[in-house]
Amino acid sequence: MSHVGVPRGTVRKRRSLALLTVGVLTIPALAGCSSDTEDTSRGVPQDIAPAARDRVADGSTVNWAVDAMPTTLNAFQADADSATTKITGALLPTLFAMDAAGQPKLNPDYLESAKIIEREPKQVVLYKLNQQAVWSDGREIGAPDFVAQWRALSGKDSAFWTARNAGYERIEKIERGADDLQVRVTFAKPYADWRSLFSPLYPKEITGSPDTFNDGARTALKNTAGPFQLKSVSKAKGTVTLVRSPRWWGDKAKLDSLVFRAVAPKDRTKALADGTVHIADIDATTADRITLALRDGSNGQPLTHGPGADLTPAAALRSWALAHGSDEEQAEIAQAAREKTRKAVAAYGAEQKALRGYAVRKSLEPAYTQLALNGESGPLADDRVRRAVARALDRQEIAETVLKPLGLPAKPLGSHLALAGQPGYKDGSGALGDQNTKEAQALLADAGWTQGGAAEKPKDTKAGSEAEKKDSKEEEKDSKDSKDSKEGTEKTEADEEKAEKTDKDEKAEEKAEKKAGETDDRAATGSDDSAASRAEGLYIVGQDDKPGAGPVQGPDASGAIRILAPSQAAAAQSLALLRQARALSEDGSAADTAAKANAQDKQPGGAAGAYAPLGTAAPAPASVQGPLGKDGKTLTLRFVLPSGPGSQSLRGVGDKIAAMLEKIGIGTEITKVPDESYFKDHIASGDYDLALYSWPATAYPATDGRPIYAKPEPATDGSLLVEQNYTRVGTDHIDQLFDQAVAELDEKASRELMKQADARIWAAAGSIPLFQRPQLVAVDKKLANIGAFGFAAPRYQDIGFTDRQAAGSPADRKK
16 A cells, blocks of 8 residues: 555665654653553454465466555665565565564574674674575575675765665674674674664675665666566566576475566556456555445345445436436436446446455554654744643544544554564553643643733743743843933933824724624624635634634633743643653663753753742633634644545544644644655655654664654754654653663663653654554455565465466456
């Protein structure tokens, strides 16, 4: 399926490239988030119609749909994508493949063993290769291949066009072991995720020089070492064809050939019905059609869906009457319409009949969808506003909206760094807090966003963490006025001007009050024009210039809510976030880290939200109407969403989030942009306030997670170097926890550090995980060992038909 909002080339392995609720937070302590507890959440099992190899027939060809032709077959280049991953997985060595639980497992087809044999003075890993492992030209896989790949990806030679490949820069040297089947890798710095390296492994003929690395593997791979080898790449046909490798030493591939065929997501239903493909990732709409086809095939009744299904008996009778009436012109029009409908019904029925040959296999994709909050500037630069947004969201309701109709478990994701079922998964959302409208409103009030704030004049100073000095120009003006006041004549003129200005201001205020009164009168009479449709263009949720849509004023216009200092509720939340996250670092091994965190978390002038002065107005009531404001500006966030036909579900989630934010007084400008420009021109460039996009799962969070959550650093030109942290929200302490975890060779200790980092990421409120993405795959019902793989990598050699198909059967076979 198309991965709209997923950074290109990150569908499975972020490390190889540069790039988808516990308790209420009221007390500054976090029960159940200590580092010595494990979450027992289980992942959704894969759905691949497993079958023993002796039940799978030899021969035949399978056509597998991909979104587009791969631009490169070099998985370590920036333009590699999901098609690159699928194809290279069948052609090249993967030393540690991900299993169904999301853990890296040693691949016995290539390795007899691989382990750390020395930790001091330096980490040394010894690989013992399968003695049968050879490249397709007959040469043994060995140390020269490891050395060439390390030198190409280490970053020391800029002539190699590589994307970010963390881990290779930590290697000091690679040597032959006791024999040609042993490879010793010595690290200059400890590296916990050493299993992520050398997968896929390319032959030295590709990685040995910049020329061959940069161009030699983009459209061809002459030397491979997998159950299949590359036969052809046809851009004209949109196909990449693999055939069974005669040099493969493992279990023989069941298929004669495997064809990856470019089929756009919008064309998948027709391709399946035509028999052009046997396997395709699909959306919920196509899945529903297959489900209906299977149901209709067993009941023998006429179709109650599709073209013409909504035609009532009265409408059908009228259509017949017009087609056979005396008005020849009307009859001709009616007959043409009836013929068009008849053809559409026939075509739809034929497609439904063909779709009965498929099954929908479903699981949860190893990727999650998040709400990203751009903290670089604007209202979301204030952490209180970000936390208010997060506390307004009912993540359970959002997850149910997406997953429940598909029959998948609907539970919101609780971690940025692991998915449910993976080792070390821990729901850390309690570091931020569960959905709570009153707490969200209190945070906004503490940040100065109040009812009536949009009508106020800008103040010289701002409350809380946004406090600023007076403008220098105003200070100069005050100084000049002080000097002028010493001169009698000029003072008199200034007084006269001031009096005149006061009169004008009073008239302006009277006019504004009169207008507000008129607005209130209209609101009281219930005059409320409905909001414009959000289907296209721009719409501001909770803000409308039409009568009756203005903000509701309090009973006393002069008593607008003003928070002069952090409120008590916000104080508790601020202290809670710090204390909860620090609680994760209480073990002795992380003492230094905790001490650094305490210093970093202190805010100038004491803890943010420590107290509110006597007489501070209460936060806005729950029934907020219209967006809040401050200093003459409304609290409105730009929400960017993709507009393509495959993004309906994402847009539905966006609309639901906008409605939730409206309840606490946050308006949203929903802007829809083309899918192809969504990520590059908006997310990566920071042209958004709110956005929805996904990150793939990883077995190596210490490596893969750091660039996504690293604190942005200023560049020499004044811009920010964000790596893949497109929310622009990060802290030094989060970076330190990642650095510690990636160098910690004790797996359990490394996971605990990742849990601490996740709690800090939650508290920063730049990224709010929502749900694990659904994975829907249409598969020919006679195919085995393929479908919705979940975390696991496919075993290409086991894929095949349980009922024998004619070898070399045409790709467009009909059902």
